[in-house]
Amino acid sequence: MPLNVTVVRMVVSMKNNSVKLQSFESGAEPTADPYSTVACNVNIPWCDNVAQFAEHHLTLSLGPNFPPIAIWQSGNYVFWSANNQWPASGKLGGDYVGHPYAVNGGRDVVLVVDNRPWPVAILYALS
Numbered sequence: 001m002p003l004n005v006t007v008v009r010m011v012v013s014m015k016n017n018s019v020k021l022q023s024f025e026s027g028a029e030p031t032a033d034p035y036s037t038v039a040c041n042v043n044i045p046w047c048d049n050v051a052q053f054a055e056h057h058l059t060l061s062l063g064p065n066f067p068p069i070a071i072w073q074s075g076n077y078v079f080w081s082a083n084n085q086w087p088a089s090g091k092l093g094g095d096y097v098g099h100p101y102a103v104n105g106g107r108d109v110v111l112v113v114d115n116r117p118w119p120v121a122i123l124y125a126l127s
Contacts, residue, residue: 005044006109007109010037011031017063017064018032021111044058053085058072069081069121070084
């Protein structure tokens, strides 16, 4: 059975600073300038344990006033960590009562970072 893959197709910055997504697997570093978007094709890496973490996660940099956020996939969920380390702080995107974000097969997503005074990243499914 093939693994479900989540692919970030666009990064949106709704902040007054640039937002950079860095892949340690592919070397991709799409960067959205302030209040803009950038198209990309970045797989969210699979990471099932702390031993895999160093080489199998994305780092989302939100600017000088915020620590980077780690993003990875395990099973049918995409996880994030506010301190860019293992373990997860929570599930990313739609992680609220009645609307859990589940991959359930290949998904294309848009990663949106809004302009709240704390780090917020949301995944919106395209397919």
